[in-house]
Amino acid sequence: MKSVNTAMGTNAPRLDDQLCFLLYTASREVTRQYQPVLKALDLTYPQYLVMLVLWEQSKPISVSEIGKRLHLDSGTLTPLLKRLEQKAIITRRRNDRDERQVDIQLQSKGLEMKRHAAEVPGKLLCRFDDAQLKRLQELREELKSVLGLLINE
Amino acid sequence: MKSVNTAMGTNAPRLDDQLCFLLYTASREVTRQYQPVLKALDLTYPQYLVMLVLWEQSKPISVSEIGKRLHLDSGTLTPLLKRLEQKAIITRRRNDRDERQVDIQLQSKGLEMKRHAAEVPGKLLCRFDDAQLKRLQELREELKSVLGLLINE
DNA sequence: AAAAATTAAATTGTACACAATTCAATTTTG
DNA sequence: CAAAATTGAATTGTGTACAATTTAATTTTT
The missing domain is CATH 1.10.10.10 (Winged helix-like DNA-binding domain superfamily/Winged helix DNA-binding domain)
Structure with a gap:
């Protein structure tokens, strides 16, 4: 209840707790990390x-x-x-x-270029350990399904 | 193992399965939905x-x-x-x-403008039911913690 | 078949993002 | 204290995003 209310409530929205801001920041951050590669x-x-x-x-x-x-x-x-x-x-x-x-x-x-490009994801993911990769993968699944929610309607 | 491998493997990366693409798309989609409000x-x-x-x-x-x-x-x-x-x-x-x-x-x-702005999140979230809000909230927590992973290092 | 509606790209205009550079003000060093 | 290094904004230049409009081609209606 608590956190649902913080999102819906009449208080000023808290920046760090907003999904939209997290998506915006994460997207730019990931793009930034792709850039050198x-x-x-x-x-x-x-x-x-x-x-x-x-x-x-x-x-x-x-x-x-x-x-x-x-x-x-x-x-x-x-x-x-x-x-x-x-x-x-x-x-x-x-x-x-x-x-x-x-x-x-x-x-x-x-x-x-396709051959070179095949190495791109690995270059970015190599710095994560197995546990971290698993979390990325879980986030991916969550995001994929929530994106369906956002787009339909 | 399987899905971790698809991300790390030497195959051509699959667009719809890439976290980066999902973040990029979701971020723009959410921004789009904020716009009319x-x-x-x-x-x-x-x-x-x-x-x-x-x-x-x-x-x-x-x-x-x-x-x-x-x-x-x-x-x-x-x-x-x-x-x-x-x-x-x-x-x-x-x-x-x-x-x-x-x-x-x-x-x-x-x-x-702060008073008006307080109504913004509600206007966007009102179309979701409780179960959906819960999923958004879970995604938010996941994303918040993964963002920490991405930024530090 | 001609008019109306739709579709696909391109164009125009506004607003980010961000790398790289510049410039001035402040801090740190020798 | 003076020189060197750092910091904070602004500027410049490139590349998205996207609404709105334009233009040409195709499809649908009448």
Whole structure:
């Protein structure tokens, strides 16, 4: 009862106890920790997420489909994808069947990066012991299921 | 063992199973849900976080102290605080004792907003039932403790 | 089939984040 | 005390996020 009330009550909300703030902080903290590792791949963290989508595919995929997976819109993706194109990691091509769509395809450079990228999670997780990894994994499951709660409705 | 291995293994990392991606998505999703509620206060979500810090204080507080609480630097805070100043919510003043510091103080408008803001969490949480609130609370505790793991080291 | 509605990207504009640098004020050292 | 180091904000530059609008292409209606 106590802690539910602190969240719902009429008191001023306490910063450190707010789920939203913890998510906001944790997300930025994790992104920060990815950065030095991703620097070797010359990718930002959002660019890395786009690459994960593309590596899962191997087929060309539309901008909106990428957006659906990452919950990002064209306002974010279009300039990001143009940067990946400039780095010769992907190509952007209008779809012949539906000229509204732009298909994103890996270039050979982008495909080859997959091998390097496979080492990324390990580099970040290696500093945790088994007990800590287990906690991360539990948090992941909790978060995955709560995210379902947040999104539906 | 299985799921720990999927995170550490040499396979291509799976997007939906990555804690980092879940944090990134959940954080943005929650921010999105705050937005309509905060619009009534004419605040963005990061501005709201700064206000939470200021409401907890009631004393003037330096930019760097705000930054310490929110894990944000002056590059983010300076322009944000200038916007709050323009809206007559706060004042910015060089500290007399140490002229390097800029003290942030609530204006009367900013102080009065506290009452309205007290209703914000309730407006977001009211759509969850008791069981769901309990899960949010559990996630909060998990996240709080894991964040400690991530930050120290 | 023509008009209306919908969809997919791109564009525009605002607001973060954050690395890196600058500048001034204060502290620490030699 | 003067030089060196540190600290606190501000600035600069890059890269997201995302609302809102625009434009072109496709689909649905009438």
